[in-house]
Amino acid sequence: MKTNKINRRSFIVNTAMAAAAITAAGPKAFSFPTRTMANKLPRWRGFNLLDFFSPVPPVNKDLNSTTEDDLKWMSDWGFDFVRIPLAYPRYLSFDRTKEISIEETYKTDPKSVENIERLIYMANKYGLHVSLNLHRGPGYCINAGFHEPFNLWKDKTAQDAFNFHWAMWAERLKSIPSSRLSFDLLNEPAYIEDMNDQFAKKGPVPGEIYRKVAGGAVNAIRSVSPDRLIIADGNGGGNSVIPELTDLNIGQSCRGYYPGLVSHYQAPWVWKDPSKAPAPQWPGTMEGKNYGRAQLEEFYKPWIYLLGKGVGVHCGECGCWKKTPHNIFLSWFGDVTDILTQNGIGYALWNFRGDFGILDSGRADVDYTDWHGHKLDSKLLDLLKKR
Secondary structure, three states, rough: OOOOOOOOOOOHOOHHHHHHHHHOOOOOOOOOOOOOOOOOOOOOOEEOOOOOOOOOOOOOOOOOOOOOHHHHHHOOOOOOOHHHHHHHHHHHHOOOOOOOOOOOHHOOOOHHHHHHHHHHHHHHHHHOEEEEEEEEEEEEEEOOOOOOOOOOOOOOHHHHHHHHHHHHHHHHHHOOOOOEEEEEEOOOOOOOOOOOOOOOOOOOOOOHHHHOOOOOOOOHOOOOOOOEEEEEEEEEHOOEHHHHHHOOOOOEEEOOOOOOHHOOOOOOOOOOHHHHHOOOOOOOOOOOOOOOOHHHHHHHHHHHHHHHHHEEEEEEEEEEOOOOOOOHHHHHHHHHHHHHOOOOOOOEOOOOEEOOOOOOOOOOOOEEEEOOOOEOOOOHHHHHHHH
16 A cells, blocks of 8 residues: 555554464464463553653653543543553663763663652552553664664664663562563564664564564563563564464563554554545445454454463554544444453553543544543543443
């Protein structure tokens, strides 16, 4: 299709590699069972919190800050999970007027680290399980916006730094049990030759390379915190199961963005010319292809089979950007969450407050409910509470 893939969710516009990933795995591919097992991960439901998502500290520190009220409302509404995507430069101390050096990727800032810990403890206070995720790890992020001094998939120096960061978090947080805290190793892995080229081609990470990187981090964590629950995001931008990791005793995380023509309609980080995005339909035909419940079930089939191999599965991100018509969004998302729920798979909406969220999403076609000064999407909240 005629789109321009420019950063963190570029995989959603072309999901062909998701369907091909299992067959491409060769002799390590799954022998699919005829029925699934119970999910080894809880069916957590909740939201991503974007406090530390950007590698650059915000000018207005309160702009994306999660409040105690946010967490209380989540808990009161029956949710039990938050994912905190971190950009590692956010909690470093270095000269931000210059490109970061390899040595500086180790210089953590105690105050910034404590701010992250404070959010973790506050979420736990309200009964929410926290998934701590490196959205940008040393040498890799699916989107541009920060100049990396190395490449996680190619350079041992980057892998050493990646392991250092996870060992640091494992040590600092080892007193929190896995029932309240898990580690999500790296957001949406994809193989990129030049990490600093926003237009660089993205593809699935070769399985042996992903295993080497993930295995190194797992060992670094378990050397400090042997019982920590660990999750790895699906390959090819979160879309595809990773057969090479099934013996590492870790969970895997899928995504709830298929098809991107619905979930990211006119999103400016996906479409160079958003006006050329085809009008979303659900169910319906877009760019000459039929989309509906059957296609969604086919997309999630490898993840359901993964449950049958005894690997826990969770959907770490899902949702729909604000430009998709609300009725289309709810129809599509009802199918997504129904398929996940029927198979015991939990999920986390990309955000709580903001363009994908239930509060202050900025949609033009929603009759919002006033909620303590915020605009609440009551229909979306009702859908989530039923799933």
